[in-house]
Amino acid sequence: MAAGPSTIEEQIKEITKCPPGASAPCDIDNTILFLNGILRYFAMAFWIAATFFVVYAGYLYLMSGGNEEKVKNANKQLIYAVIAIGVGILSITIIPLVNSLLGV
Numbered sequence: 001m002a003a004g005p006s007t008i009e010e011q012i013k014e015i016t017k018c019p020p021g022a023s024a025p026c027d028i029d030n031t032i033l034f035l036n037g038i039l040r041y042f043a044m045a046f047w048i049a050a051t052f053f054v055v056y057a058g059y060l061y062l063m064s065g066g067n068e069e070k071v072k073n074a075n076k077q078l079i080y081a082v083i084a085i086g087v088g089i090l091s092i093t094i095i096p097l098v099n100s101l102l103g104v
Helices: 007-016 025-063 068-102
Strands: none
Touching: 025 068
8 A cells, every 4th residue: 555645734735736837826726626625514514503403493392392481492592593594694605795896
């Protein structure tokens, strides 16, 4: 088995390596693509967690049994989940908006 890059820095250099004859921005482009890939995984985990918390808030409503304190707790949980989803949607839409404003 061939030994690969051992340190994180070497692994990043290997991932972002430019093809022969490419100009320097290739490194930056590859790094941005690499970071975008990582951010996609974080976004996927966020949406899974947001879905879980909405379902959990619904469960709290169902199990409240009319208890006012439990209903308030479930309502807070649902509001927080909806706010998180709103922030997630805003984070998705703001990047293309800024890119279009900057002409990128």
